[in-house]
Each structure stands twice: as structure tokens, then as C-alpha cells.
Amino acid sequence: MTNIILSGVNGRMGRAISEKANESSTCRIVAGYDINNFCETPYPVFTDISKCDVEADVIVDFSHPSAFGAVLEFAKKRELPLIVATTGLSPEQKEELFAAKSQIPVFYSANMSLGVNLLINLCKKTASVLGDKFDIEIVEKHHRTKLDAPSGTALSIADEISTALENTPEYVYDRHSVRRERGKNEIGIHSVRGGSIVGEHEVIFAGSDEIISLSHSATSREVFASGALAAAEFMKGKPAGLYSMNDLIGEMK
Ligand SMILES: NC(=O)c1ccc[n+]([C@@H]2O[C@H](COP(=O)([O-])OP(=O)(O)OC[C@H]3O[C@@H](n4cnc5c(N)ncnc54)[C@H](O)[C@@H]3O)[C@@H](O)[C@H]2O)c1
Numbered sequence: 001m002t003n004i005i006l007s008g009v010n011g012r013m014g015r016a017i018s019e020k021a022n023e024s025s026t027c028r029i030v031a032g033y034d035i036n037n038f039c040e041t042p043y044p045v046f047t048d049i050s051k052c053d054v055e056a057d058v059i060v061d062f063s064h065p066s067a068f069g070a071v072l073e074f075a076k077k078r079e080l081p082l083i084v085a086t087t088g089l090s091p092e093q094k095e096e097l098f099a100a101k102s103q104i105p106v107f108y109s110a111n112m113s114l115g116v117n118l119l120i121n122l123c124k125k126t127a128s129v130l131g132d133k134f135d136i137e138i139v140e141k142h143h144r145t146k147l148d149a150p151s152g153t154a155l156s157i158a159d160e161i162s163t164a165l166e167n168t169p170e171y172v173y174d175r176h177s178v179r180r181e182r183g184k185n186e187i188g189i190h191s192v193r194g195g196s197i198v199g200e201h202e203v204i205f206a207g208s209d210e211i212i213s214l215s216h217s218a219t220s221r222e223v224f225a226s227g228a229l230a231a232a233e234f235m236k237g238k239p240a241g242l243y244s245m246n247d248l249i250g251e252m253k
Helices: 012-022 065-078 091-102 114-133 152-164 222-235 245-252
Strands: 002-007 027-033 058-061 082-084 105-108 135-142 170-172 186-193 199-206 211-218 241-243
Touching: 002 012, 002 222, 012 027, 012 222, 027 222, 058 065, 058 222, 065 082, 065 091, 082 091, 082 222, 091 105, 091 241, 105 222, 114 152, 114 199, 114 211, 114 222, 114 245, 135 152, 152 186, 152 199, 222 245
Parallel strands: 002 027, 002 058, 058 082, 082 105, 105 241, 135 186, 170 186
Antiparallel strands: 135 199, 199 211
8 A cells, every 4th residue: 555645635636636546445645735725535634744744655746836845845854755746846946856866766747647758758759750850839738727838748848859859949938029930940839728628738740741740638637646646656665766757657568
């Protein structure tokens, strides 16, 4: 049994993970952390994570960048594996997270869906074949209440594609304020926000006479919840280090 402390427990993802864990025979939520504590739960929820004294195997974070410092501090103090899925972390926060790998096991993924991680691998492969001859644009769509834009996933896709290109591309988020032709060495990243869209990512490779488009749609939060629980089980008992979805997928093969 993997015992999980869930940060952001009362949010949309927190509730989806809690429901999924209820159906699981291999993992369970033993405590929650959230600044808003209004839900009835079968486990204690702390509004100050430093007050949490519940024994656990891992901590999973789907909250907000403002919770990051306290969650990281807690994981280090308790020497717990930390799984961070919160997006919109600043470059400094990411650096701090990755530096913690010398002290605790750290798992970071801007997208816990196995399908998206396959999409990322396919995009990398496509970019390595088509090289700098095709124009690459990423379009992501999410629900109207998503706070960060572009999505962490869109940025991860762009970062992975960049590693397959000869020249480091410039990310262009806004074509509205500059009147100029598209540069060769760009990745355009565009955000759509509306309704209850769970998460869609389309990567367009536009050539002179052909277009290749790779896309992924999440139709429910369950895909992220399943991925988060799989990551929690994967991280239980791991030695200090940095882990990703690729490590998890590698173990599943
Ligand atoms: N990696 C993935 O696969 C994936 C998938 C979906 C969402 N996300 C990310 O997970 C995060 C949460 O998403 P959501 O849709 O559940 O959001 P949400 O707004 O519904 O929930 C966030 C929860 O965190 C709590 N919170 C906010 N600030 C806090 C703080 N300082 N301390 C403690 N708790 C705090 C809120 O009260 C809320 O209950 C977002 O960053 C989102 O982008 C990641």
C-alpha cells in the first residue's frame, strides 16, 4: 500500500485523485494539504503543511506555485519522495526543485497523462526528422479557470522539440504586437481558454507542400489522476534523484 499526502486536495485535481485512490487497492490518501479546507474527507486536511504529522510514503502536489516553498520544505524535512504536478512554477522554483534531487527523490511532470508523454516523444522524433525545414506551432486549449498560459505541457513539448533541433528556437507567444514575417527559427505557442476543456494540445509541423499535425485530447481529469497515482507508487522507496514520466513509462514497458 502506498500512503499519500495530497497537496491541493480540495482542488479539481485533488478531488479527482482522491476519488481514484478510493477505488484503488494499492494506494490511499492519508492526509491532505490545502489553504481552503471546506470539503468533508475521510482523512485529515491541514491548512499549514508543517503541522502535518501523518506517516506517509510520498507527497503529491497539484496545487499552486504559491504552495511550492512550504511543500518542498516539508518533503525535505520528512525525507519524503515529492511528486510535483503543479504548473506555472517560476524558473527559480524549478531550479530549487531540481536541486533537491541530492536530498530526496523528486518527480516532476507538467503532464501526468501517459498519452501526452507519448505525444512528446513523437514530436521529438518528428522534429529530428523534419529538422529546421518545417515551421512548428503549438496550440493548447484549456478550461476558462486555468491560471497559467501557455500550459506547462505546451512548454514541455517545445522544450523537448528544441533538444531535437540543430538551432535553439525562439518561443513566440504573441504575433499581435509585432508586424513581421514568421522567422525560420521560431516555435509559436498559442493558448485558447474556454468552458470546461480539460486539456488539448496540437503540434503543427507546417512545410511548403505538406502539414503534419500531432495532437492529444484529455476528455477527463481521470487520465492525470491515474498517472499521479502510478507516479506515487513508482516513487515509493526510491533513492534521492530526479525522476520523470519517461522513467515511469520505462518501468511499465
Ligand atoms: N501535471 C499534470 O498532469 C496536471 C494536470 C492537471 C492540472 N495540473 C496543475 O495542477 C494544479 C492544480 O490544478 P487544479 O485544476 O486542481 O486547480 P484548482 O484551482 O482546482 O485547485 C488548486 C488547489 O490548490 C489550493 N491552493 C492554492 N494555493 C495554495 C497554497 N498556497 N497552499 C495550499 N493549497 C493551495 C487551492 O485552494 C485549490 O484547492 C495547477 O497548477 C494545474 O495546472 C497539472
